[in-house]
Amino acid sequence: MDIYKKHGIDEKEKKLLLDYMERDPSNTEIGIFSVMWSEHCSYKSSRYWLKNLHTEGKQVIQGPGENAGVIDIGDGQVVVFKMESHNHPSFIEPYQGAATGVGGIMRDIFTMGARPIALLNSIRFGELNHPRTKYLLSGVVAGIGGYGNCVGIPTVSGETGFDSSYNGNNLVNAMCVGVAKSDKIFYSKASGIGNPVVYVGAKTGRDGIHGATMASGEFDEDSEKNRPTVQVGDPYAEKLLLEACLELMQKDAIISIQDMGAAGLTSSSVEMADKGQVGIELHLDEIPIRQKNLSAYEIMLSESQERMLMVLTPEKTEVAKNVFKKWGVDFAIVGKITDTKNIKVIHQGNIEADIPIRYLTDNAPIYERKTIKKSKSVEYRDKIFDADTKEFILKVLNSANICSKKWIWEQYDRTIMANTLNSSGCDAGIVRINDTNKAISMSCDVNPRYCETNAKIGAIQAVAECWRNIISSGAKPLAITNCLNFGNPEKPEIMSDFVDTIKGITEASIVLDYPVVSGNVSLYNETNGSAIKNTPTIGGVGLIENIDFLDDFGDPKIGDEIVLIGKIGEHLACSTLEEVIYGETTGEPPAVNLNLEKNIGKAVLSLIQDNMITDCHDISDGGLIISICEMIMLKSKLGAKISVSNKNIINQLFGEDQSRYVVTVSQNNRYNLFSRLEKLEIENYILGKVTPKELKINNNITISMDELTNAYESLIPSIMCN
Amino acid sequence: MDVTIISFPGTNCDVDTANAVSRKLNTIPKIISCKEKEIPKSDLIIIPGGFSYGDYLRSGAIAAREPVMLDLVNKAKNGVYILGICNGFQILTEVNLLPGVLLKNNSLKFISKTIKIKIIRNDTFFTSSFAKNETVSIPVAHHDGNFFIEKKALMEIEDNQQIAMRYVDPINGSLNDIAGLYNQKFNVLGLMPHPERAIDIRTGSDDGIKFFESMLNFANI
Numbered sequence: 055m056d057i058y059k060k061h062g063i064d065e066k067e068k069k070l071l072l073d074y075m076e077r078d079p080s081n082t083e084i085g086i087f088s089v090m091w092s093e094h095c096s097y098k099s100s101r102y103w104l105k106n107l108h109t110e111g112k113q114v115i116q117g118p119g120e121n122a123g124v125i126d127i128g129d130g131q132v133v134v135f136k137m138e139s140h141n142h143p144s145f146i147e148p149y150q151g152a153a154t155g156v157g158g159i160m161r162d163i164f165t166m167g168a169r170p171i172a173l174l175n176s177i178r179f180g181e182l183n184h185p186r187t188k189y190l191l192s193g194v195v196a197g198i199g200g201y202g203n204c205v206g207i208p209t210v211s212g213e214t215g216f217d218s219s220y221n222g223n224n225l226v227n228a229m230c231v232g233v234a235k236s237d238k239i240f241y242s243k244a245s246g247i248g249n250p251v252v253y254v255g256a257k258t259g260r261d262g263i264h265g266a267t268m269a270s271g272e273f274d275e276d277s278e279k280n281r282p283t284v285q286v287g288d289p290y291a292e293k294l295l296l297e298a299c300l301e302l303m304q305k306d307a308i309i310s311i312q313d314m315g316a317a318g319l320t321s322s323s324v325e326m327a328d329k330g331q332v333g334i335e336l337h338l339d340e341i342p343i344r345q346k347n348l349s350a351y352e353i354m355l356s357e358s359q360e361r362m363l364m365v366l367t368p369e370k371t372e373v374a375k376n377v378f379k380k381w382g383v384d385f386a387i388v389g390k391i392t393d394t395k396n397i398k399v400i401h402q403g404n405i406e407a408d409i410p411i412r413y414l415t416d417n418a419p420i421y422e423r424k425t426i427k428k429s430k431s432v433e434y435r436d437k438i439f440d441a442d443t444k445e446f447i448l449k450v451l452n453s454a455n456i457c458s459k460k461w462i463w464e465q466y467d468r469t470i471m472a473n474t475l476n477s478s479g480c481d482a483g484i485v486r487i488n489d490t491n492k493a494i495s496m497s498c499d500v501n502p503r504y505c506e507t508n509a510k511i512g513a514i515q516a517v518a519e520c521w522r523n524i525i526s527s528g529a530k531p532l533a534i535t536n537c538l539n540f541g542n543p544e545k546p547e548i549m550s551d552f553v554d555t556i557k558g559i560t561e562a563s564i565v566l567d568y569p570v571v572s573g574n575v576s577l578y579n580e581t582n583g584s585a586i587k588n589t590p591t592i593g594g595v596g597l598i599e600n601i602d603f604l605d606d607f608g609d610p611k612i613g614d615e616i617v618l619i620g621k622i623g624e625h626l627a628c629s630t631l632e633e634v635i636y637g638e639t640t641g642e643p644p645a646v647n648l649n650l651e652k653n654i655g656k657a658v659l660s661l662i663q664d665n666m667i668t669d670c671h672d673i674s675d676g677g678l679i680i681s682i683c684e685m686i687m688l689k690s691k692l693g694a695k696i697s698v699s700n701k702n703i704i705n706q707l708f709g710e711d712q713s714r715y716v717v718t719v720s721q722n723n724r725y726n727l728f729s730r731l732e733k734l735e736i737e738n739y740i741l742g743k744v745t746p747k748e749l750k751i752n753n754n755i756t757i758s759m760d761e762l763t764n765a766y767e768s769l770i771p772s773i774m775c776n
Numbered sequence: 777m778d779v780t781i782i783s784f785p786g787t788n789c790d791v792d793t794a795n796a797v798s799r800k801l802n803t804i805p806k807i808i809s810c811k812e813k814e815i816p817k818s819d820l821i822i823i824p825g826g827f828s829y830g831d832y833l834r835s836g837a838i839a840a841r842e843p844v845m846l847d848l849v850n851k852a853k854n855g856v857y858i859l860g861i862c863n864g865f866q867i868l869t870e871v872n873l874l875p876g877v878l879l880k881n882n883s884l885k886f887i888s889k890t891i892k893i894k895i896i897r898n899d900t901f902f903t904s905s906f907a908k909n910e911t912v913s914i915p916v917a918h919h920d921g922n923f924f925i926e927k928k929a930l931m932e933i934e935d936n937q938q939i940a941m942r943y944v945d946p947i948n949g950s951l952n953d954i955a956g957l958y959n960q961k962f963n964v965l966g967l968m969p970h971p972e973r974a975i976d977i978r979t980g981s982d983d984g985i986k987f988f989e990s991m992l993n994f995a996n997i
Contacts, residue, residue: 199886203917204827206788290786290830382785467888469915469980472792472973486978488795604978 061088082406089317090414099543111569121162123571134168137229137593139576143284144226148193153201153287159230161313167240168232175212176498180221199465204289209466210483216454222581227537229593242312244330251389255361259344262357273581291360298381307370314361322363333394338401342384350406425550434627434641451765482527493598495529504643506587509551513558520594522672528662529596536573541585565648610669610718614744623709631708651713673714679707695750696742777995779805780818789825796972800988810842823864836866865966876925882949888917892944905989912983914969921968923950
């Protein structure tokens with residue numbers, strides 16, 4: 055096979071490359087081009103559209119383009135966060151793929167000078183009974199836990215979904231959140247001609263060579279043979295690297311720093327030099343290596359984990375060396391910054407590569423790929439067949455996407471750092487900032503069913519739901535990150551959905567003042583030509599300025615009234631109920647009125663922060679009744695007695711209309727609550743009361759606590775523990 | 777009260793433990809490296825949780841061979857109070873300051889949850905503020921917490937009443953539901969639960985405070 059083709063470089067790109075170089079490139083140079091021009095590194099299909107995202111706001115200190123986004127939380131502190139995909143590696147080797155996904159995103163955070171305080175994830179698998187799901191789910195969960203638990207960062211929130219479209223291509227999106235001082239943020243822009251380029255961290259081996267290229271292709275039956283391109287993680291090495299880097303960051307020695315992620319030494323050196331508009335010279339004989347006889351090609355393309363590249367002030371090099379020595383982490387001066395604007399690679403006396411950096415970055419291919427709207431989805435079936443309401447509730451609670459994920463999150467250390475304020479099963483994870491009364495709230499959300507049916511509505515809904523989950527925890531939503539997981543962008547229907555997704559995210563983040571500050575795109579999530587459902591995962595971060603109100607929140611009491619804030623449910627098209635009953639959905643997902651969303655969200659946040667309600671849960675998948683079950687029965691172990699009108703009872707209970715919350719209010723506060731909501735002209739309905747046990751609807755449906763708990767808790771253990 | 781915390785490469789609960797000590801024992805602990813040959817004069821030495829040396833080879837095995845261990849064993853013999861939490865417990869068994877071993881959980885999975893623990897004795901340095909057989913809620917987070925010991929030795933530690941606490945419901949396969957264990961002189965305690973994560977009701981439980989209260993009371997006598 056043609057060497058270019060083997061490197062994923064097509065005919066057109068080959069011609070461009072040869073035009074740029076005006077000579078035959080070396081093997082190492084072809085390797086460097088191939089990874090830098092891969093979808094994974096170059097964003098060649100998505101770059102054109104990503105610039106439309108809404109990335110600004112007074113809370114934003116650093117938007118997309120750095121290792122992670124940075125937002126202001128006052129008092130001289132900032133939050134640094136990002137989400138990243140590790141889909142392809144996790145399908146080939148679930149444990150290491152997921153583990154290194156967590157390790158990679160953590161490095162993006164501490165590279166910027168922030169100490170990680172929380173991890174989140176959004177993971178998706180094929181159908182629960184698909185033969186590969188059990189293997190993938192247990193491997194991915196063990197990998198996420200194995201890495202995060204060992205480094206010692208709590209995993210505080212996440213979501214897990216199952217759908218046949220992921221049978222051949224599971225998703226692992228990992229998010230990390232850190233806190234730094236606003237005057238101690240580190241960037242990747244290199245500067246200072248002659249300054250030393252320093253390599254720190256684990257030694258370089260042959261693992262992960264061409265990971266970025268692999269992650270930019272589709273899968274087929276032979277994907278197993280890609281196993282050697284998956285990196286192997288060492289969380290212990292990461293912990294030492296983390297502590298050493300954070301210690302050095304206190305010593306004014308670092309000019310710029312960049313982690314070696316996808317495409318390893320190549321992309322980190324190219325990106326640092328590119329940002330600083332300088333050149334970089336690397337002497338590969340100085341690179342700490344794990345095995346003998348590594349070629350320049352292999353060293354440049356290795357994706358060995360737990361490595362960083364830094365530019366140091368020359369006079370602080372010795373200080374830096376001692377810090378890394380203390381932590382037992384390799385430290386080597388491997389090159390220098392030059393004024394050539396080229397990347398020059400020298401190995402065993404030979405110049406292995408000498409490439410103008412702009413060819414690898416700004417002048418890399420960029421495509422405005424063809425878009426064609428896909429044919430409209432099926433008309434809504436209009437009526438869900440009548441059945442026993444009780445049976446519906448139990449069936450939905452026992453379905454893969456709604457049921458308890460305790461089997462998963464009990465494998466993640468959620469209490470380490472002793473600042474996790476809600477360690478089990480809430481809308482969002484809340485972590486206090488040590489030695490303060492402030493806390494950060496975080497959530498990951500997307501509904502692929504909606505996004506596949508209508509990309510724009512689905513994207514708006516994902517942002518809105520992520521906003522709602524942050525609100526429900528009592529925090530003010532500040533900004534988002536995202537992971538845009540799609541199929542092959544060369545298919546015009548998929549590209550069209552991608553473009554609509556960007557439009558949706560942009561529209562929602564403008565209205566909600568919820569800008570995108572970082573993110574990642576994962577394309578070619580296909581096996582044998584069959585793509586995953588569009589899955590633009592949104593990760594949101596919010597701030598609680600003073601956690602005191604939390605002492606009296608999240609704990610509904612018997613006798614409290616249950617109130618629906620927002621409209622009465624109607625919308626069953628594209629709903630969870632429809633999916634559970636029929637195995638597929640019809641019609642359009644529920645649309646979000648963003649201005650209404652904003653008004654209701656602000657009102658609910660003020661009710662929580664003023665301690666006017668005792669608990670709050672957003673209404674999303676499964677509708678009102680599932681929210682009530684989750685909040686009152688399954689979380690607080692109490693009962694509820696509610697009444698709804700007998701007309702369209704299924705729509706009221708399971709409708710997935712947007713911008714809604716269910717809250718509980720004590721008798722003392724009910725008058726204040728209703729008068730405030732009336733003043734704000736926000737629709738609300740009294741549904742019933744919190745009772746000691748069982749769920750009662752309209753006096754004719756009774757479901758015991760045991761029935762509810764069993765339906766909710768039994769599904770995943772029944773599959774995973776057998 | 778002088779408190780020293782020993783940190784190993786890969787220890788990750790040293791800061792949490794130091795925070796708990798300074799908040800609840802009203803003293804700033806010294807954190808020292810396992811490479812030190814001598815532990816400063818201390819009333820209490822804590823080996824905190826984490827993954828010393830990545831748990832490679834066997835949890836606690838490499839840590840138990842560090843220079844600091846010689847002095848730790850000496851100080852234990854001289855009656856200095858020593859508390860090992862989670863990985864600290866594993867290290868204490870590896871260095872033979874406590875009997876038995878901690879195997880992989882019988883589920884072969886990491887377990888992180890807040891669980892009920894029964895305090896068996898309330899007449900030691902570590903537990904005097906508890907009621908006898910008091911049940912408390914404390915988080916656990918471990919992969920290797922399955923306490924095992926041969927039959928005869930198990931009978932011995934039971935007869936000597938060395939069991940410090942038991943899980944109310946079995947969680948990891950530990951023999952006799954052992955969650956915490958004393959040495960024969962009751963100056964060394966190994967715990968799988970993490971009391972340092974249970975000192976603030978806002979994080980779910982403050983039942984861990986009583987450990988620190990106990991130690992403070994004892995120190996003040």
